[in-house]
Amino acid sequence: MAGNAGRRGGARKAVATKRDRLLQGLATWQIVLRPKPYEVVVDAAIRAYNRFHEDLYQERGHKYEPASRDSSPEFLQRITVNHLRHNLSNYEARLDALFGRVGKQEAYRILNAKIYERIAAEYPMLQEECERQLRRKNGEEE
Secondary structure: OOOHHHHHHHHHHHHHHHHHHHHHHHOOOOOEEEOOHHHHHHHHHHHOOOOOOHHHHHHHHHOOOOOOOOOOOHHHHHHHHHHHHHHEEEEEHHHHHOOOOOHHHHHHHEEEEEEEHHHHHHHHHHHHHHHHHHHOOOOOOO
């Protein structure tokens, strides 16, 4: 039994070490954002949203309301932040680097804070939406 307790303690220490290394490394990760003029990004977000949803809904035989410049400002801000995060930054590559790692949930929260902070710094008009999405991801808002 004493041997088992020692192995369990060693395993816990190894897990803690891996977690600490991941979080320390994450502190040095830079979020790269390829900024473009805001209007260009909004138009790209609309096109990407429509392409994705048209294909998805067509497969399922449903109709959807396409995004346009006439869509609500809140909706346009949401899809623009999403487009910036997924298509104009290194967020996806950073996210992939967390897969299967010890401490990934905490690292995911930190990574999201970094990406939303970066987007809000480059596009101040999206700050509120970035804060809203971060709160939602952290379970603070439904």
